[in-house]
Amino acid sequence: MARLPVYLRALNSLADAGTTTCSSEHLAGAAGVNSAKLRKDLSHLGSYGTRGVGYDVEYLRYQIAREIGQTHDWPVVIVGIGNLGHALANYSGFSSRGFRTVALLDADPARTGQVVAGTEIRPFGDLAGIVSEHGVAIGVIAAPASAAQDVADAMVAAGIRSILNFAPAVLAVPEEVDVRKVDLSIELQILAYHEQRKSGLDGAEAI
Amino acid sequence: MARLPVYLRALNSLADAGTTTCSSEHLAGAAGVNSAKLRKDLSHLGSYGTRGVGYDVEYLRYQIAREIGQTHDWPVVIVGIGNLGHALANYSGFSSRGFRTVALLDADPARTGQVVAGTEIRPFGDLAGIVSEHGVAIGVIAAPASAAQDVADAMVAAGIRSILNFAPAVLAVPEEVDVRKVDLSIELQILAYHEQRKSGLDGAEAI
DNA sequence: GCGTGTGAAAACCTTCACAGCT
DNA sequence: AGCTGTGAAGGTTTTCACACGC
Numbered sequence: 001m002a003r004l005p006v007y008l009r010a011l012n013s014l015a016d017a018g019t020t021t022c023s024s025e026h027l028a029g030a031a032g033v034n035s036a037k038l039r040k041d042l043s044h045l046g047s048y049g050t051r052g053v054g055y056d057v058e059y060l061r062y063q064i065a066r067e068i069g070q071t072h073d074w075p076v077v078i079v080g081i082g083n084l085g086h087a088l089a090n091y092s093g094f095s096s097r098g099f100r101t102v103a104l105l106d107a108d109p110a111r112t113g114q115v116v117a118g119t120e121i122r123p124f125g126d127l128a129g130i131v132s133e134h135g136v137a138i139g140v141i142a143a144p145a146s147a148a149q150d151v152a153d154a155m156v157a158a159g160i161r162s163i164l165n166f167a168p169a170v171l172a173v174p175e176e177v178d179v180r181k182v183d184l185s186i187e188l189q190i191l192a193y194h195e196q197r198k199s200g201l202d203g204a205e206a207i
Numbered sequence: 208m209a210r211l212p213v214y215l216r217a218l219n220s221l222a223d224a225g226t227t228t229c230s231s232e233h234l235a236g237a238a239g240v241n242s243a244k245l246r247k248d249l250s251h252l253g254s255y256g257t258r259g260v261g262y263d264v265e266y267l268r269y270q271i272a273r274e275i276g277q278t279h280d281w282p283v284v285i286v287g288i289g290n291l292g293h294a295l296a297n298y299s300g301f302s303s304r305g306f307r308t309v310a311l312l313d314a315d316p317a318r319t320g321q322v323v324a325g326t327e328i329r330p331f332g333d334l335a336g337i338v339s340e341h342g343v344a345i346g347v348i349a350a351p352a353s354a355a356q357d358v359a360d361a362m363v364a365a366g367i368r369s370i371l372n373f374a375p376a377v378l379a380v381p382e383e384v385d386v387r388k389v390d391l392s393i394e395l396q397i398l399a400y401h402e403q404r405k406s407g408l409d410g411a412e413a414i
Numbered sequence: 415g416c417g418t419g420t421g422a423a424a425a426c427c428t429t430c431a432c433a434g435c436t
Numbered sequence: 437a438g439c440t441g442t443g444a445a446g447g448t449t450t451t452c453a454c455a456c457g458c
Contacts (some may be wrong), residue, residue: 005396009375023417032377035417036451043419051418052458068396069403076395087294093375093392098399137402138395161405162398168216168300170239178401180394185300187387188283188345189212189275191369192305194385195344196276198368230439243429250441258440259436418457425450435440 001041004068006031011061023054075102075134077160079151080143081111081121084166088142089117102134107147124154131158138162145169152179208248211275213238218268230261282309282341284367286358287350288318288328291373295349296324309341314354331361338365345369352376359386 010030014022024042028035042048042055048063049055065071076099078085088094089104104116107124114121122130130136139155141148141163148167155163162178165171168186171179217237221229231249235242249255249262255270256262272278283306285292295301296311311323314331321328329337337343346362348355348370355374362370369385372378375393378386 002393002397004400005390005393008396009393010377025417030377034451036453037449039418040420040450047419049418050458051456052416054417068400070396070399072399072403074395074399074402083294083297087290088391090290091391093390094395097392097396099392099395137406138398140395162402164394164398170217170237176405178398180398182389182391182394183212183300184295184298184389185304185306186209186212186216187371187389188281188301188306188347189215189277189304190209191345191371191385191387192277192279192281193211193275195281195369196279198383199344232439241429243431244427246440247428247442254441256440257436258434259438261439416458418455420455421453423450423452426448428445428447430445431443433440433442436438 001044003031003033003037003041004064006033007038007041008061008064008068008070011057011064015057015061019057021054022057024049027055070098072098074099074138075136076100076138076140077103077105077127077130077136078140078142079105079124079127079155080141080147080167081106081114081116082142082144085142086116088140088166089119099138102136103130105130107143124151127154128158131155131160136160138164141165141167143167208251210238210240210244210248211271213240214245214248215268215271215275215277218264218271222264222268226264228261229264231256234262277305279305281306281345282343283307283345283347284310284312284334284337284343285347285349286312286331286334286362287348287354287374288313288321288323289349289351292349293323295347295373296326306345309343310337312337314350331358334361335365338362338367343367345371348372348374350374 010027024035024039028038045067048060078088078101081104104119104121105124105127106121111121112123139160141151143151145167148169152171152173156173156177165179165181168183173179217234231242231246235245252274255267285295285308288311311326311328312331312334313328318328319330346367348358350358352374355376356378359370359378359380363380363384372386372388375390380386
């Protein structure tokens with residue numbers, strides 16, 4: 001369920017604030033969802049709450065972390081160390097959530113050897129070796145759209161089965177490979193769409 | 208509808224490849240969705256296709272661009288020029304899709320004055336002035352989670368009605384303000400969740 | 415009394431399948 | 437013949453509302 005990480009994050013802030021017990025209402029507020037939905041979601045994992053009382057923050061936190069695999073350390077490679085790859089390599093949210101960036105790769109020879117976030121950029125050709133050496137299961141594509149399919153193919157060939165794709169391209173991959181796409185400009189476009197609706201539509205009506 | 212920008216991007220690649228007419232099947236393939244869904248979505252905008260023939264790429268492209276407001280130029284401000292803000296400021300996908308970054312703001316005095324992507328970083332306090340001067344309707348928050356709510360409050364006070372939030376925080380804003388959240392690490396966590404499912408779950412079952 | 419867990423209802427989204435136009 | 441536009445079917449998610457346990 002795609003909302004579990006959000007709940008986990010909300011639980012973490014509650015725990016940091018010293019809260020030890022919370023109601024579904026309270027947690028739902030912190031996570032930005034409605035409380036019935038939260039209870040349905042949690043009931044799907046098991047009965048971790050106490051009727052009349054609520055949820056134990058620490059206990060629930062552990063249960064969700066286990067459910068979504070945050071007890072592991074997931075080795076990750078990032079391919080394409082341009083602006084975005086740079087930002088991702090430095091992004092603390094990855095390391096603090098059980099993701100370890102084991103390698104940064106780039107096809108551009110001018111970039112290999114540079115050190116970013118304490119890791120040296122290596123040539124793209126090293127991918128297969130790194131994947132098998134570290135048991136990498138997740139790859140991040142931050143390369144330009146034109147290169148994205150090649151990168152994905154190489155990742156699949158190297159044995160990666162989960163890909164997070166930041167390139168604005170639709171990837172063709174085998175059935176068993178999971179791809180999630182994040183497109184920064186699409187989010188902005190969606191906002192612009194709503195914005196246009198709000199401020200008197202300019203000729204966009206259908207008759 | 209959140210898929211229109213995807214269709215538009217697919218149409219652009221088709222146009223670049225010299226295609227002048229396409230079937231729903233063809234376009235759906237390029238956009239990574241199924242053709243019935245694509246036809247439903249497009250039929251919601253109007254009848255822009257021709258039965259027995261398909262869609263005219265250029266015409267449909269214009270219709271979608273108009274629908275989602277890509278005929279405008281949307282002035283945007285980015286607040287928080289750390290690694291991510293840096294990457295966003297340099298991201299070509301914004302400018303090429305009708306978004307013009309009119310200002311980069313950061314609360315840290317050490318950063319103000321630096322030039323990123325050809326734009327000088329200005330102090331956060333300049334926000335209100337910039338918003339009214341350029342008629343900014345969309346704000347991007349790339350600040351740390353702890354500052355996100357303050358930034359959002361200032362944006363709302365300055366008159367911004369649409370916010371793209373990259374900080375891992377739930378924002379409280381007035382009803383009429385639109386917030387979209389992008390959380391880079393949540394996407395990775397979702398992949399890790401599926402990955403764990405695939406490779407024999409480790410003690411995560413109920414009972 | 416309070417708040418979880420959960421059937422049942424409602425809303426929503428996707429897919430099917432075909433009538434109707436070119 | 438071929439492909440769009442769309443009602444109807446099917447599936448999934450969200451919400452409601454309340455029985456049950458603390």
